[in-house]
Amino acid sequence: MSKVIISSLYSSDVFTMACRQFDQAADAINLPESLRDRTKYPRRCVAFSLPIQRDDGSVTVFEGYRVQHNLSTGPSKGGIRFHQDVTLGEVAALSMWMSWKCSLMGIPYGGAKGGVIVNPDQLTAKELERLARRYMQELIPFIGPDVDVPAPDMGTNEQMMGWMMDTYSNHVGHIEPAIVTGKPIALGGSAGRREATGAGVAYLVKLYLEDLKIPLGETTVAIQGFGNVGSEAALALVAYGAKVIAISDWTGGIYNAKGIDIGKALQYIASEKVLTDFDGGDQITNDELLALECTVLIPAALPRVIKKDNADKVRCRILAEGANGPTTNLAERMLIKRGDVLIIPDVLCNAGGVTVSYFEWLQNRQNYYWDREEVMAKLFKILLRAKNAVEAQKAKFGFSRRLAAQTLGIQRVADAKASRGLFP
Numbered sequence: 001m002s003k004v005i006i007s008s009l010y011s012s013d014v015f016t017m018a019c020r021q022f023d024q025a026a027d028a029i030n031l032p033e034s035l036r037d038r039t040k041y042p043r044r045c046v047a048f049s050l051p052i053q054r055d056d057g058s059v060t061v062f063e064g065y066r067v068q069h070n071l072s073t074g075p076s077k078g079g080i081r082f083h084q085d086v087t088l089g090e091v092a093a094l095s096m097w098m099s100w101k102c103s104l105m106g107i108p109y110g111g112a113k114g115g116v117i118v119n120p121d122q123l124t125a126k127e128l129e130r131l132a133r134r135y136m137q138e139l140i141p142f143i144g145p146d147v148d149v150p151a152p153d154m155g156t157n158e159q160m161m162g163w164m165m166d167t168y169s170n171h172v173g174h175i176e177p178a179i180v181t182g183k184p185i186a187l188g189g190s191a192g193r194r195e196a197t198g199a200g201v202a203y204l205v206k207l208y209l210e211d212l213k214i215p216l217g218e219t220t221v222a223i224q225g226f227g228n229v230g231s232e233a234a235l236a237l238v239a240y241g242a243k244v245i246a247i248s249d250w251t252g253g254i255y256n257a258k259g260i261d262i263g264k265a266l267q268y269i270a271s272e273k274v275l276t277d278f279d280g281g282d283q284i285t286n287d288e289l290l291a292l293e294c295t296v297l298i299p300a301a302l303p304r305v306i307k308k309d310n311a312d313k314v315r316c317r318i319l320a321e322g323a324n325g326p327t328t329n330l331a332e333r334m335l336i337k338r339g340d341v342l343i344i345p346d347v348l349c350n351a352g353g354v355t356v357s358y359f360e361w362l363q364n365r366q367n368y369y370w371d372r373e374e375v376m377a378k379l380f381k382i383l384l385r386a387k388n389a390v391e392a393q394k395a396k397f398g399f400s401r402r403l404a405a406q407t408l409g410i411q412r413v414a415d416a417k418a419s420r421g422l423f424p
């Protein structure tokens with residue numbers, strides 16, 4: 001397939017954004033022309049029709065995708081997103097970022113991502129189970145523990161990974177826990193995987209606060225998205241001594257200058273599903289949350305929420321990208337020009353999740369399990385190593401932090417491709 005066809009297949013703002021980042025990084029490291037398109041474009045993608053029976057007996061056909069960006073350094077790896085705004089282009093962009101992320105962390109995986117166009121809140125638990133199982137059923141010819149290993153992302157969770165693992169295991173005739181990560185502990189999930197992404201975000205924030213000499217006790221935090229990543233980052237930052245002053249979900253946010261009781265907010269979500277009417281503070285909109293004066297702003301939901309229109313309104317010292325792709329390229333240039341916001345780029349900031357997914361896969365394959373302490377110690381060691389590598393690259397070449405992180409990731413993927421050669 002020509003790259004013209006590939007580009008139009010994935011055509012979307014977010015894919016264009018990921019491609020422009022790649023082009024800038026490739027120029028910055030003088031990547032040979034012969035390796036550029038080969039490293040940039042996804043290796044393959046699959047699109048599925050996913051018919052499921054609804055509880056009322058009717059049938060709805062959902063649309064789903066899996067994009068495997070790169071398999072040169074190991075099986076491809078990345079989460080599955082259930083969201084109404086999913087597009088093939090978004091999934092492709094997310095798969096590219098997974099490649100650079102795994103490579104930056106020194107994890108022997110390529111990148112992948114999956115998605116289904118669905119609002120999971122509008123399905124019952126039984127319907128979600130049918131959809132998760134059907135997605136895995138369709139994916140079976142294209143994955144395996146050495147080929148492609150999914151995990152949770154927005155709108156999916158441990159339970160869905162459990163159903164997917166069960167569907168795959170029934171197909172192959174034996175239990176195969178290493179086919180997905182982020183599973184329930186009872187099915188071979190790793191200690192620490194649930195909290196890994198948020199805990200990793202919090203750990204990196206702590207390291208950068210130390211660099212800036214800002215005490216944790218004087219740190220205020222605003223978080224957009226109070227799901228797996230946002231809530232776990234909140235818990236970890238509160239445990240470090242910071243104050244979380246704002247949280248939000250798709251319905252809007254809560255602001256409390258004295259600090260939000262995160263445990264109470266989690267209890268509220270567990271019973272009410274959404275933060276609307278949570279009485280832990282004043283109600284604000286998601287736009288207002290992004291413009292709050294705070295030490296640390298953590299977007300932990302959708303891509304492209306910090307953009308040209310609101311970049312000038314951002315008033316944090318550290319922008320910690322828990323989400324993938326939350327800052328558009330133009331908004332990043334505006335923030336860099338301003339010079340008062342330190343951006344921890346997504347491929348570094350939220351890499352705790354895939355790192356512990358790698359540990360989970362290793363534990364599944366060895367059938368030997370580690371305790372949480374060991375998992376977290378290994379995670380923090382890898383995050384610190386990656387942060388130091390990014391800072392060294394930034395200092396050496398005068399790059400932005402994102403360019404530093406992406407050049408490191410891209411160079412390693414390109415080197416692996418060059419070493420493997422081409423088929424005659």
Ligand SMILES: NC(=O)C1=CN([C@@H]2O[C@H](COP(=O)(O)OP(=O)(O)OC[C@H]3O[C@@H](n4cnc5c(N)ncnc54)[C@H](OP(=O)(O)O)[C@@H]3O)[C@@H](O)[C@H]2O)C=CC1
Nearest residue numbers: 153154155197225226227228229249250301323324350353
């Ligand atoms: N899970 C992981 O391990 C990793 C996730 N990430 C990234 O982190 C981000 C969040 O993922 P995750 O926490 O797993 O997802 P979850 O589904 O667990 O949580 C997503 C959160 O975002 C909220 N949300 C949805 N739409 C909006 C909106 N329009 N405005 C504000 N908030 C919104 C959701 O609200 P509601 O629940 O009400 O819908 C929910 O609180 C994604 O970008 C993902 O790619 C990155 C690395 C690893």
Ligand SMILES: O=C(O)CCC(=O)C(=O)O
Nearest residue numbers: 078079151153353354357
């Ligand atoms: O845990 C994983 O394998 C992938 C996590 C993920 O989707 C991400 O880092 O964006």
